[in-house]
Every structure is written in structure tokens, then in C-alpha cells.
Amino acid sequence: MDSLKIIGGQPLSGEIPISGAKNSALKLMAACLLTAEPVTLTNMPNLADTRFLSQLLQTLGVEVYWPKGDSECRLNAEKLTSTIAPYEQVRKMRASFNVLGPMLARYGHATVSLPGGCAIGARPVDLHLQAFEAMGADLLVEQGYVKAAAIHGLKGAQIVFPFVSVGATEHAMLAATLAKGETVLENAAREPEIADLADCLISMGAKIEGAGSSTITIQGVDELHGTNHKVMSDRIEAGTYAMAVAAAGGHVTLTNAPVGALSAINHALRNAGVKVEADKDAGTIEIETTGQPLAPVNVDTAPHPGFPTDLQAQFMALMSVARGTSVIRENIFENRFMHAPELSRLGANIAVRGSEAIVTGVEKLKGAPVMATDLRASVSLVIAGLAAQGETTVSRIYHLDRGFERLEEKLSAVGANIRRTSEEDEG
DSSP: OOEEEEEOOOOEEEEEEOOBOHHHHHHHHHGGGGOSSOEEEESOOOOHHHHHHHHHHHHHTOEEEOOTTOSOEEEEOSSOSOOEEOHHHHTTOGGGGGGHHHHHHHHSEEEEEOOOOOTTOOOOOHHHHHHHHHTTOEEEEETTEEEEEOTTOOBOOEEEOSSOOHHHHHHHHHHHTTSBSEEEEESOOOOHHHHHHHHHHHHTTOEEEOBTBSEEEEEOOSOOOOEEEEOOBOHHHHHHHHHHHHHHOEEEEEESOOGGGOHHHHHHHHHTTOEEEEETTTTEEEEEOOSSOOOOOOEEBOSTTSBOGGGHHHHHHHHTTSSSEEEEEOOSOTTOOTHHHHHHHTTOEEEEETTEEEEEOOSOOBOOEEEOOSHHHHHHHHHHHHHSBSEEEEEOTHHHHTTOTTHHHHHHHTTOEEEEEOHHHHO
């Protein structure tokens, strides 16, 4: 099993290119199931998660042309050989469940395993299923599988989500593109990735208005056609590297950055005393530290345009070296402070009380062996390791490979002392 070895204390300098957004790419890949024509996605991130979904799509009969290391992926779902997504594959990644809606909309039936448990809480799919029932689907949950049928096709519906759900909004939108009549999604999520998915679907012939707002209206069409779509840049990756520079010190320019999607993160960093220069036209964000201690900043995670839950762990690592006490409230997922004990192993002073973490900054973190528990938690330990004195070893980094493309390569290029090791190397 691979680990990362980091020797902290090195200021960072140079440029870091931001990859395509994982959270967008996964739903864009599922969209290929809505058409018999090829869908080509560019700026695709090469990640464990996107490769997992590629394998599942191939199991269903999708032709996938995506050479290793290439950022262009060509998907052709002209003839599916199966509409059954097995547990062995869906359990690896929750986003795999999103193949259900497109197959149900196009073929009138699908059988998809319920996703497996998740380290950051239950994250149920009830809202997804309620949306499909509202569109006229018959659903049976049996032996861990959702069996869905809409023999005469899905029908447009008024769907009011009881709370904001990114996954349910995207999944319902995918299915509604081929439903008969109008579908209106109320209390829809407003994340930039939803607008990116809508842009792709519209280029395939879908009729969608309001994506990025809390009300999305979809007029169903008889069929969709192929398209060529560029995956938006990853705002979580950009925010992560911005916080890494803020923690380690230095001056780094993020290129190919989704500037418009990062206002909450940039605001928090500026409040901490970090210089942030964003150029939307150029797609660049300059992050520069001043040499002064970071100021403590309180954050509450919230749906977009609020502070993203996917950057909460990284911000906690940053606040661990601020001068003063900050309060971080996690309002999206339960059980998402599992990185706190690991950060404490590096000397961080963190007290967790329910959905609050009280972080009292220390002058210096000190390197130690730590263990990743989930994707975002693992990269928070990398940030802390970059800021710490001495050597930090982060184990179980397969979590990192799910969501960060060439992480150690990108950090090494700006001066970080970081390398990947395997058990074989140790032996």
C-alpha cells in the first residue's frame, strides 16, 4: 500500500495547473447513457473514481476509448448489453448510482445496486428515488438493488426537494431530459457542477433553464444526440492547493482555475491574511503569503455559494497554524471530523463537540505518521505535513488517488519535498 512522505517547512513557488472537476466528470460520464451517439469529454481528470465509472459503463455495454493518461474520453452507448449495475462495482463509489436515471429514462427500466456505506455518514438516496416515483416510475428495493421501471416512459413532474441535495438534483435532471412534458425541480442545488452538467445536456439537445438557481425547469425531448464537452475545472482541487500554499507559505499561481466558483474560499483566505489575486478572464488565481501569522477565521459549511464541505478538512489544517482560535461548523455531513485526531498527532489543538470543531492555532506542527480516513481528510494531512517541521508519513493514500490527479507531482513542481513510497520500497 502506498504512502506519501513529506518533509515540511518548504515554501512553495511557481504554477499549479488545475485538473477537470471530479464531481462534474462523473455525472457527465453518466449522461452518455442518454444517447445512442458518441459523447466526447475533454479536460477529463485521470482519477481512480473516473476510471471506476468507466469500468462500470463498459460492463453495461458502453464503448469507452480513454487511453491511460489522456484527458480526452470518448463514450458510445449506442447499444447497451445490460441495464443491471452490479453491487461489486457500484459499492466502490456512490456516484455510480447515477446510471439509474439515464437508463430508466432511455430504456424504461434499470436495476442498480444501492451504493455501499460511506465513511462520512449515511448519505441516503431517498430523494433520488422519490424524484423518479414523482415522474411515474415503479420502484422495488429488493436484496440491496433498486429495480425501476417506467414502461410507458417517464413523465414530467413538479419535484420539491425537502432539503438541498446535489446528487438528487443532478440525477433528477438527467432523467427529466427524456421525460414526457415539463419537470420543475424546486429547492434545487446551485453548485457550479450542476450548471456544467446542464450545459453538456443542452449541447446534446436537452431543454433546460435555471441550472445554477434554486428552480430548474426541464422540457423533455424525444431523444438526445452526441456532443463534445469540456469538463469544468475542479474548484475543490483549486481551493485545496490555495490552502496548501497558505499553510506552507510562498507565492503560487493556480492556472486553468474556475475563478467564478471560488468566491467563498477566496473570501475565507483573505480574512486569514493571505493575498489572493483572481483573474476570471485568464483563469488564474495568485496565492501569496505575507510572512505574518495567519488570522483565525470561523467557517460554516453550506450548500453553494457557501463554504464547501469538501474543503472543510483542508481549512481545518490551515487554521491549525493560525494565531488564535477558530470555530468550524460542519452542516452538510455527519461524521466528517475524522481527520481531527490525525491532525492532533501532528500537534494540532482541536476540540470536537458535535458538529463543531474548535481549532486553537499552534506555532508549529511537527511531523508524524498519520492515516487517511477519506478523500478530503487525506489531503488535509498533506497540507498539515507541508506546514510541519520534520517528516510526515501519510498512509492509506488510495483515498487521495480517488480525487487528486498527480498530487505529489504538482506539489513537487512548486518546491514541496514530497514523494510516494510503497511497501516494496520500504522492504
